[in-house]
Amino acid sequence: MPKNGSAGHRNNAPRKRQVPVAQLDEENPIVQQFRIYSNELTMKHDRHERIVKLSRDITIESKRMIFLLHSIDSRKQNKEKVLEEARQRLTKLIEVNFRAVALELRDQDVYQFRSSYSPGLQEFIEAYTYMEYLCHEDAEGENGTKSVSDWQAIQAVMQYVEQSSKPKEEPTEGEDVPAIAQDESPKKFQFFVDPTEYILGLSDLTGELMRRCINSLGSGDTDACLETCKTLQHFYTGYISLNCQRARELWRKITTMRQSVLKAENVCYNVKVRGGEAAKWGATFDQKPADEVDEGFY
Structure with missing residues (x-):
């Protein structure tokens, strides 16, 4: 028996009647x-x-x-x-x-x-x-x-x-040849x-130019490094002249472009200022220093 002493729980809720599904009239417009x-x-x-x-x-x-x-x-x-x-x-x-x-x-x-x-x-x-x-x-x-x-x-x-895909058929007698040629043209x-997509895709080019600038310095081609930095500056000058306050995606790409320009300019700055301190590419370091060279320690 149940703990509450009752005769058990009975669901007295009314049962839902199953309404027959109405048939759709396919002829209905x-x-x-x-x-x-x-x-x-x-x-x-x-x-x-x-x-x-x-x-x-x-x-x-x-x-x-x-x-x-x-x-x-x-x-x-x-x-x-x-x-x-x-x-x-x-x-x-x-x-x-x-x-x-x-x-x-x-x-x-x-x-x-x-x-x-x-x-x-x-x-x-x-x-x-x-x-x-x-x-x-x-x-x-x-x-x-x-x-x-x-x-x-x-x-x-x-x-x-x-x-x-249709093979060319030869005109039969009585058919107009120019009409057939016009149909088979x-x-x-x-x-x-889309011009907007072109502008957005071209803005991504600056990231690759920044990598090109850094890779050129790594391979010893300082001239390509400086020329690529100038190209980046030209791109950035053109893009910031656009009125793109409401274009969120373009504004985000311009912000990324500015970071790429700063990285390239920092690299070129180091080349110009500290370029003489860097070792030339292909230099050999196998030669030992002479005995009279003072290296700063004893």
């Missing part, structure tokens, strides 16, 4: 319209996931290109070889990965899918402009600075032509390069 909306959302989500996967591949390959470009060393004389390999791999990215993204975005509102390919595009612009800077490192621009491609130049590279499409 409202139901049909919501079916259309559901299919559109499903297709949009699937396209978004496919673009994200392609953008991830572009990001990974672009990072590898940047690491490859940082392997350039004046002591090894491998600049031309590394630049040629980087140029081929970046061209493959344009012809394969960005072409696939352009096909996904064809006849679509590109701004709806901007967040899905933005990281890959910015990383690609960083790698592409860094390769161009190294290619034109020995050449001076009109204003005495190194030159890289602008937004329109990168947009011109990403122009594609649709490949027709290849259609052109492009990958839209």
Whole structure:
């Protein structure tokens, strides 16, 4: 028996009646319209996931290109070889990965899918402009600075032509040959390069230039170190002239750019002020000092 001496607990709550599920009228125009909306959302989500996967591949390959470009060393004389390999791999990215993204975005509102390919595009612009800077490192621009491609130049590279899978058929008797040629003309499409994404990707280039400045000093190339620092200063001067108080991402990148400029300027300051105290690259230390040299201890 229960401890409270009662006859047990009985659930006296009224039971819920099972209401039969109403059958949807598929012929209802409202139901049909919501079916259309559901299919559109499903297709949009699937396209978004496919673009994200392609953008991830572009990001990974672009990072590898940047690491490859940082392997350039004046002591090894491998600049031309590394630049040629980087140029081929970046061209493959344009012809394969960005072409696939352009096909996904064809006849679509590109701004709806901007967040899905933005990281890959910015990383690609960083790698592409860094390769161009190294290619034109020995050449001076009109204003005495190194030159890289602008937004329109990168947009011109990403122009594609649709490949027709149908075999060419010979016109039969009585058919108009110009009409057939007009129908079979290849259609052109492009990958839209957002100018905002170009500015954000180009701002990341300053971090690689800062590493280039420090690596050049490590390899003994002080001239490249000083020239890279000047390029960083030109970039920073241009970016701080922008009115970007409301652009949080750009303001954050400009803050990071300022830190890169300060690091490069500190390195160049040490080269100018204390450069005479540093040992020249390739100096030998095998020779023992003479007996009459006073080294400061007894």
